[in-house]
Amino acid sequence: MTSIDSLLVHLFAALAPGATAPEDDAEVLRLVGRARQGDRSAGEALYRLHVRRVFRAVRPLCRSEQETEEVVQESFVRALAGLGGYRPRPGSRFVSWLMTIAANVARRRSRWFRRAVYDCPAPEVSHELQPDELLDSQRRRAALLEALATLAPRDREVVSMRYGSDLSCAEVAEATGLSEVNVRKICERQRRKLLELLEAKLGAAETAGRSA
Amino acid sequence: MNERLDPDDRRLASALTALDPSADQVSRMAGAVAAQVARRARALSAEWLELLRQRPLVNGPLALAGACVMLATTPFGTLLWGLLSAGLG
Numbered sequence: 622m623t624s625i626d627s628l629l630v631h632l633f634a635a636l637a638p639g640a641t642a643p644e645d646d647a648e649v650l651r652l653v654g655r656a657r658q659g660d661r662s663a664g665e666a667l668y669r670l671h672v673r674r675v676f677r678a679v680r681p682l683c684r685s686e687q688e689t690e691e692v693v694q695e696s697f698v699r700a701l702a703g704l705g706g707y708r709p710r711p712g713s714r715f716v717s718w719l720m721t722i723a724a725n726v727a728r729r730r731s732r733w734f735r736r737a738v739y740d741c742p743a744p745e746v747s748h749e750l751q752p753d754e755l756l757d758s759q760r761r762r763a764a765l766l767e768a769l770a771t772l773a774p775r776d777r778e779v780v781s782m783r784y785g786s787d788l789s790c791a792e793v794a795e796a797t798g799l800s801e802v803n804v805r806k807i808c809e810r811q812r813r814k815l816l817e818l819l820e821a822k823l824g825a826a827e828t829a830g831r832s833a
Numbered sequence: 834m835n836e837r838l839d840p841d842d843r844r845l846a847s848a849l850t851a852l853d854p855s856a857d858q859v860s861r862m863a864g865a866v867a868a869q870v871a872r873r874a875r876a877l878s879a880e881w882l883e884l885l886r887q888r889p890l891v892n893g894p895l896a897l898a899g900a901c902v903m904l905a906t907t908p909f910g911t912l913l914w915g916l917l918s919a920g921l922g
Contacts, residue, residue, distance in 0.1 A: 672862065677849055677850065681852070690865075697866045698869040702873050758851065761848070762852060784842070784845045812841050
């Protein structure tokens, strides 16, 4: 590993994993411009701003936490290396371009492995949570993944992007190649089903209250 | 999201935050992304030289075999062979 590699690894690993700043599209575009010119700190900032959204949307499309990490990593590497090809358009944010890349990576992997089995999450010990909170968080996570696994792959992708990545229906339509009307229909149909499944697994109060 | 969300939309969006990566995962992925971006930025020839430097006994023959395949199967090899034949003749 060269000294540049070490520096980059160190800089990225030192990123505070805590709260992220609220996304400001103008700020994101400034960061994209700086990252294109080779500014590493801008690339790190883009990663920090978007990693949670991407992970949240990709997780239901993958079999395991490990695979999700790999997909997220590959997506960011592709995005950061291909920033020159990013063209901002009205109504389409950077995050939707990023999610298009991530969904393509996840889809390609899924075709590659030809499987339809989605495992429950491998519990990972988090140092941020107390034991009770950890158990609760793992329970909610497992229930959510089980509920999402009941959806058809295309619907799961749409729902994950819309609610996990916070994309608009138009952005999801652009990323998936479906029509906006179709995306709206899928969301309307599936969100009720998912909430009912979650309520059945966790109880109404918990679904509505704790996750909010 | 720029659109108006109804309460069910908000509940579901909120429920999906349960899938957020842990702090460990965020830093682990950050390290991997940084390393891969740096690797991509390096020239291919530098990658080859680095491979040869790290494990010369294993990677040397592999590099040689790769070069032979390239010469045998691409027009570049035919051109080189033609030039060499012309030069020797």
